[in-house]
Amino acid sequence: MFDKKDFHEKVLIILSRIPIGSVTTYGLIAEKAGAKSSSRQVGYILSTLKNNNLYPCHRVVNRNGLLTGKFNFKENEMEKLLKAEGIEIIEDKVVNLKEKLWIPNL
């Protein structure tokens, strides 16, 4: 039984634990937060955070490694932040995603 508040909370917790230099996906976060099929809501939550800079929103990409949320940032802020952490981006996609991917664990 997961109510939306729990889900939201867990997402934030997981989000705050993404290591520098790694990325993770909406689906993985959703799964660890207890609602495997709610990956969409994860993105929605991030958008409501409005890039507080309190959470590393830029380290979340879709399962393809594509920077789907980049338009929520200033121009190419997202890409810049990731590159600054050593993540290579080509054509808005994370290069070698498998290596950079961080699997959330509680």
Place this chain on the structure above:
DNA sequence: AACATGACAAGTT
């Protein structure tokens, strides 16, 4: 209250 939309993902064609 009903309907459309979205920072996704998995399955089918």
Place this chain on the structure above:
DNA sequence: AAACTTGCCATGT
């Protein structure tokens, strides 16, 4: 392999 379809569910109109 790429395009299309379906499931999902909180938010906004």
